[in-house]
Amino acid sequence: MxxxxxxxxxxxxxxxxxxxxVAMPLSxxxxxxxxxxxxxxxxxxxxxLQSAFSxxxxxxxxxxxxxAESDEEKIAVSAFDxxxxxxxxxxxxxxPKRFYLAESLGDVSLVHPDIxxxxxxxxxxxxxxxxxxSNSTWAMKGAAVFAPVANRCLHVESPDPLLPGALTGxxxxxxxxxxxxxxxxxxxxxxxxxxIMADLQFLGxxxxxxxxxxxxxxxxxxxxxxxxxxxxxxxxxxxxxxxxNGLKGDADNSGVFYVLSTDIEYKDVVKAGNTGxxxxxxxxxxxxxxxxxxxxxxxxxxxxxxxxxxxxxxxNEPDAVKFSAGMTIPVGENAAFDVxxxxxxxxxxxxxxxxxxxxxxxxxx
Numbered sequence: 120m121x122x123x124x125x126x127x128x129x130x131x132x133x134x135x136x137x138x139x140x141v142a143m144p145l146s147x148x149x150x151x152x153x154x155x156x157x158x159x160x161x162x163x164x165x166x167x168l169q170s171a172f173s174x175x176x177x178x179x180x181x182x183x184x185x186x187a188e189s190d191e192e193k194i195a196v197s198a199f200d201x202x203x204x205x206x207x208x209x210x211x212x213x214x215p216k217r218f219y220l221a222e223s224l225g226d227v228s229l230v231h232p233d234i235x236x237x238x239x240x241x242x243x244x245x246x247x248x249x250x251x252x253s254n255s256t257w258a259m260k261g262a263a264v265f266a267p268v269a270n271r272c273l274h275v276e277s278p279d280p281l282l283p284g285a286l287t288g289x290x291x292x293x294x295x296x297x298x299x300x301x302x303x304x305x306x307x308x309x310x311x312x313x314x315i316m317a318d319l320q321f322l323g324x325x326x327x328x329x330x331x332x333x334x335x336x337x338x339x340x341x342x343x344x345x346x347x348x349x350x351x352x353x354x355x356x357x358x359x360x361x362x363x364n365g366l367k368g369d370a371d372n373s374g375v376f377y378v379l380s381t382d383i384e385y386k387d388v389v390k391a392g393n394t395g396x397x398x399x400x401x402x403x404x405x406x407x408x409x410x411x412x413x414x415x416x417x418x419x420x421x422x423x424x425x426x427x428x429x430x431x432x433x434x435n436e437p438d439a440v441k442f443s444a445g446m447t448i449p450v451g452e453n454a455a456f457d458v459x460x461x462x463x464x465x466x467x468x469x470x471x472x473x474x475x476x477x478x479x480x481x482x483x484x
Contacts, residue, residue, distance in 0.1 A: 143174050148199045158193040159186075175199070197360070219264040220484040225353055225380055225408070228330060228365075229266045229290035230320035240422065240447045241483025243457060258300035258477060264316070266292035287328070290318045294334070298467055299341055308395040309341040310467040312349075326356040326363075338386075338394075345392025353382035378410035378426055384466070395468030404439075404466050406430035420449035430466045439466040441473065447481065455481040 151168040152159060159165055168183065175183060179199050186194045219227045220242050242261025269290035293315050301307020314336025321329045334351045357365045362376040384404040391398040410426025425444035432438065445459030457479040464472055 143171070143179060143199070145196065145199065147174075148179075148196050152196050157196055159196060160193040161187075161191075217266050217269075218484055219262075219266070220482060221262055221264075222260055222481075224262050224264070224294065224296060224316060224332065224334060225355065225382070227262065227264050227318075228320075228355075229264070229269055229292055229316075229318040230271055230288035230330070240455060240457060241453070241481035243459075243479040243481050245477045245479045254302055254304050256300075256302040258479075260298040261482075262294055262296040264292050264294040266290050268292070285322045286319060287322060288318075288320045292316055292318075296336075297341075298465070300473075301341075306340075306342060306393045308393055308468040308471050310338060310394055311341055312336040312338040326358045327360075328357040330355045330357070340393040342393055344390065345394045345396075346389040347386055347391075347394070347396065348389075349384060349386040351382060351384040353380055355380040374414060374416075376412045376414065378408060378412070378424075381407045384430075395471040397470075401434055402432055402466075403434040404430040405433055406466065420447075420455070422447040428465075432466075432469070437469060439464040439469045441465055453483055455483070457481045 148159075148168070151164055151171070153164050153167070154160075159168055165187065169187070172180065172183065182194075182198055186198075219229070221227050222240060222242055242259070242263075244257075244259045244261075246255065246257050269288070269292075271288040271290075273285075273287055273289075293313075296312045296314075297310070299307060299309030299311075301309065314334050316332060316334040319331045319333075321331070332351075332353045332355070334349075336349050336351075338347045338349065339345045355364055356379065357363060359365065362374065364378060364380070382404075384402070384406070386396075386402040386404070388394070388396045388398060388400050388402070391400075396402075406429060408426060408428045410424060412422055412424030414420075414422055423446050425442075427440065427442050429440045430438060441461065441463035443459060443461045445457055447455050447457045449455045458476070459479060460476045461473045463474075464470075
């Protein structure tokens with residue numbers, strides 16, 4: 120027991136000491152893997168790495184302390200791969216970006232806008248014309264956000280090592296979101312919201328980063344006939360090595376990527392208007408979005424993706440499940456052409472089924 124306390128005190132004392140400006144590269148950590156099996160085992164290997172403890176930075180130190188005090192006999196060398204994460208966070212600290220245009224709030228990271236999010240294809244707009252019947256159809260979905268308050272520098276201001284769960288930044292922003300489909304012959308269904316959102320970003324424990332997003336809004340339809348209010352919260356984890364929700368480095372990196380997020384939303388509908396909702400009804404959605412995509416090599420910016428957005432209404436007990444699959448081709452730095460098939464029900468209009476193929480113009484900032 121005393122040995123355990125002495126060892127903990129010694130390690131924490133080292134962790135509070137000044138750490139280097141740059142994390143130890145993974146190639147250097149591998150030198151302490153004496154038998155070359157990809158793991159640091161307790162014993163000679165862990166003692167050798169402890170002798171270089173002062174060369175580790177922030178999360179590397181925290182990971183070693185956690186391993187030393189755990190019952191685990193070994194830890195993967197890759198667990199110390201934080202060499203560029205903190206440098207990226209420090210670079211994002213001075214990012215002046217304030218305006219965002221994306222398909223949804225979940226695609227916006229106010230705190231760390233430099234994360235490469237392959238899933239963020241931008242707000243989408245489509246318009247078609249049936250000349251034989253003199254009818255036009257339209258569809259759109261997007262979210263515009265302006266962030267006047269964003270502190271991305273909490274990790275830089277702190278002299279202490281970054282520990283798992285540490286708050287690295289926060290931001291507050293007003294936003295406008297829109298979603299709808301209709302034609303010149305009928306108004307269709309639509310959802311227009313004005314609200315405020317807050318982002319909190321944490322070092323992720325088992326993830327590189329985790330983002331909590333909170334929102335409160337007033338909503339209507341495109342004709343201004345509806346009235347509803349709501350609160351929402353979402354959780355998005357980032358794991359760059361597995362390309363979960365984002366990656367580091369070159370945006371043209373090819374390969375498979377994954378999307379995963381969960382959210383809850385409470386909505387009180389006073390007047391339904393043309394929303395596809397029911398007047399005098401409250402909704403309590405519990406949702407999850409999961410998807411997979413592929414960026415082909417040598418085809419810069421081209422993406423294939425498929426996702427499922429599923430939500431359960433805990434108040435009224437129905438659910439809303441929507442499947443989407445498509446291909447996105449860039450046509451400029453901030454624009455893309457998108458062909459997408461959608462089938463199912465959106466929680467914003469749970470009584471209106473979507474089933475069709477559409478060509479969209481995507482715009483992203």
